[in-house]
Amino acid sequence: MRVIVCCLFIIANISNNGKASLESFAPSGANILFEDNTKNLGQVSCYRPCKFNVKPKRCYYTFKIEPTIQADDRPAITINGKTPGPPIQACVNDIIIVEVENRILDQDISIHWHGIEQKGTPFMDGVPMVTQCPIGYGQTFKYAFVATSPGTFFYHADSVYHQSDGVYGPLIINQPQPLEPHSSIYDYDRSKENTLIIAAKMPELLTAKLEDVSKLKPDELIINGDGDISKFFVMAGFAYRLRLINAIAIECPVVLNIDNHEMIVIASDGKPTKPVLARNVELYPGERMDVVVRATQESGGYWVRARGNGACAGVTANAMLIYSGFNYTSMLQENQNDLEDPHHANWESDLVVGGQMLESLQDQSHATDVKSVYLGIDRNVIKVKDDEIDFRYISDAIPKKPYFPAPLALKENGVVQINHKNFLYPNVPIMVKPKEVRADMFCNVGEEDKQVEIQCLQVLDAVEGDVLEIALVNEGFGSNDSYTFHMHGYSMQVIATWQNPKDKPISKEDFHTLNKNGKILRNLQNPPFKDTITVPNKGYTIVRIKIDRGGSWLLECRSCALSSLPAAILIRVPQAIPKSVVDSLPKCGSYRPPDVLLN
Numbered sequence: 001m002r003v004i005v006c007c008l009f010i011i012a013n014i015s016n017n018g019k020a021s022l023e024s025f026a027p028s029g030a031n032i033l034f035e036d037n038t039k040n041l042g043q044v045s046c047y048r049p050c051k052f053n054v055k056p057k058r059c060y061y062t063f064k065i066e067p068t069i070q071a072d073d074r075p076a077i078t079i080n081g082k083t084p085g086p087p088i089q090a091c092v093n094d095i096i097i098v099e100v101e102n103r104i105l106d107q108d109i110s111i112h113w114h115g116i117e118q119k120g121t122p123f124m125d126g127v128p129m130v131t132q133c134p135i136g137y138g139q140t141f142k143y144a145f146v147a148t149s150p151g152t153f154f155y156h157a158d159s160v161y162h163q164s165d166g167v168y169g170p171l172i173i174n175q176p177q178p179l180e181p182h183s184s185i186y187d188y189d190r191s192k193e194n195t196l197i198i199a200a201k202m203p204e205l206l207t208a209k210l211e212d213v214s215k216l217k218p219d220e221l222i223i224n225g226d227g228d229i230s231k232f233f234v235m236a237g238f239a240y241r242l243r244l245i246n247a248i249a250i251e252c253p254v255v256l257n258i259d260n261h262e263m264i265v266i267a268s269d270g271k272p273t274k275p276v277l278a279r280n281v282e283l284y285p286g287e288r289m290d291v292v293v294r295a296t297q298e299s300g301g302y303w304v305r306a307r308g309n310g311a312c313a314g315v316t317a318n319a320m321l322i323y324s325g326f327n328y329t330s331m332l333q334e335n336q337n338d339l340e341d342p343h344h345a346n347w348e349s350d351l352v353v354g355g356q357m358l359e360s361l362q363d364q365s366h367a368t369d370v371k372s373v374y375l376g377i378d379r380n381v382i383k384v385k386d387d388e389i390d391f392r393y394i395s396d397a398i399p400k401k402p403y404f405p406a407p408l409a410l411k412e413n414g415v416v417q418i419n420h421k422n423f424l425y426p427n428v429p430i431m432v433k434p435k436e437v438r439a440d441m442f443c444n445v446g447e448e449d450k451q452v453e454i455q456c457l458q459v460l461d462a463v464e465g466d467v468l469e470i471a472l473v474n475e476g477f478g479s480n481d482s483y484t485f486h487m488h489g490y491s492m493q494v495i496a497t498w499q500n501p502k503d504k505p506i507s508k509e510d511f512h513t514l515n516k517n518g519k520i521l522r523n524l525q526n527p528p529f530k531d532t533i534t535v536p537n538k539g540y541t542i543v544r545i546k547i548d549r550g551g552s553w554l555l556e557c558r559s560c561a562l563s564s565l566p567a568a569i570l571i572r573v574p575q576a577i578p579k580s581v582v583d584s585l586p587k588c589g590s591y592r593p594p595d596v597l598l599n
């Protein structure tokens with residue numbers, strides 16, 4: 001669908017203190033009148049059964065983001081005092097408005113709405129220096145976007161450090177039940193009660209740390225925050241849709257199962273899939289999965305077990321599936337670390353279903369004319385002094401602020417790179433002010449060797465109608481890690497994933513030889529649509545993206561960023577942003593409230 005941004009209109013109201021507010025907000029061409037009766041009520045829940053032919057709502061939230069001491073005396077970065085932050089639950093076509101206030105001293109933030117397409121609002125994607133100026137300490141930024149597609153999403157701070165410290169929360173878009181393709185196989189879809197958002201608790205706060213934190217290991221996994229153990233109540237005989245979210249920011253795949261209960265996977269990254277029966281499901285950081293669980297067992301309480309892998313190897317979390325009427329007090333007394341379950345033991349060896357193995361619900365007829373792009377990903381030791389590296393974004397604000405903190409000890413550990421470069425954030429938000437980006441920052445994907453700097457603004461230019469076939473090859477000369485990538489604004493079709501069974505690295509030449517000899521099997525019939533993918537070590541994942549909307553969209557390694565330089569490319573599709581919008585968006589560093597000036 002082509003989005004006509006010229007028709008998007010925003011009446012901007014810049015008040016004296018420089019805060020921009022988007023007073024009126026309308027998606028392209030949609031003839032919707034917004035009643036704004038929610039604004040004075042503060043937080044307004046839009047959670048309700050979604051119906052046909054009713055006016056969409058405006059769902060208004062305020063997020064105050066600040067450091068808080070948690071119940072266990074550990075500090076976290078919280079949203080309104082809590083982590084995870086408020087669940088955003090809305091219906092398709094609702095307008096979601098979130099006013100974000102940054103109260104983290106000396107830190108810039110922005111919030112990314114993970115999986116949201118931002119149709120008509122590409123400048124609301126929440127990537128600093130790509131779609132917006134970062135939100136400085138004391139500043140407020142108002143996000144507004146339309147919930148265009150149903151599914152399980154989440155939001156998080158763009159910075160891996162802030163996300164790891166607690167800035168994340170669920171974002172679920174519901175639709176009228178008859179439109180849900182799998183509604184016949186479950187009885188209840190209560191996204192408010194039946195969502196599990198999984199995070200990893202680090203031993204110390206990462207925010208503002210300038211030392212090397214790459215060796216830090218999470219202490220534990222947590223499900224729905226750190227309070228009481230999460231409980232999911234079911235009635236015998238009925239089937240429930242559960243929404244699983246891996247909200248971890250580092251390379252921690254999580255395997256989840258439920259004692260004595262099978263799951264039916266029905267969606268991945270918000271998109272429906274062919275149903276698959278599973279005893280174990282695996283989610284990489286940023287992935288979501290919807291599963292159906294039927295309460296077919298004897299009335300009782302059953303453990304939901306989440307087990308970390310990768311950087312979270314050895315850490316776990318549990319939740320409880322409780323049949324109504326069952327007194328679960330005794331269950332709480334079981335030693336959590338010593339939970340023996342005879343069925344469970346057998347099940348662990350069963351197949352683990354991951355998002356990339358699934359098939360999309362509808363078969364595709366596929367484009368033959370694709371633009372092929374090779375991304376060689378590996379950890380490389382780079383020959384520079386740490387202090388010569390610009391690991392920050394350069395904003396027109398002074399002074400420059402650390403954003404991806406401290407690539408210390410890069411020399412020993414190396415950094416994860418794409419085509420031997422690290423991503424350089426532009427000097428101005430490129431989507432809003434493309435002409436002001438310094439020309440010497442750029443390098444085109446595939447021609448990176450023309451740029452001498454280690455970091456450059458890696459751009460892949462595309463136009464509407466293009467089908468990009470991107471081979472992400474985790475070459476594996478410099479590391480044994482898998483990497484998780486997230487595509488902003490788009491779903492990708494995952495047409496191939498492979499890991500070299502011989503455990504040997506793959507070079508670009510090896511990949512091209514495999515491809516030329518027809519050794520790469522592509523699923524062009526029903527590849528799953530995903531916005532978050534894993535690229536196995538000494539292996540590859542090949543995706544196709546059908547470009548149908550303008551914008552500047554990151555394809556980024558989310559899990560590479562701990563004490564490293566950014567690994568990402570920017571897919572740039574021409575998009576004019578109306579001057580009224582540009583003028584309404586806050587300027588970088590232009591606004592400092594009085595209490596900041598006094599500091």
Ligand SMILES: *[C@@H]1O[C@H](CO)[C@@H](O)[C@H](O)[C@H]1NC(C)=O
Pocket residue numbers: 327328329330
């Ligand atoms: C549940 O069981 C505990 C002991 O295991 C008991 O103390 C408690 O009263 C029970 N609660 C109910 C509601 O029966």
Ligand SMILES: *[C@@H]1O[C@H](CO)[C@@H](O)[C@H](O)[C@H]1NC(C)=O
Pocket residue numbers: 478479480
């Ligand atoms: C990767 O694994 C191999 C085999 O286990 C080992 O020899 C090698 O040192 C590892 N490489 C890195 C970078 O850890």
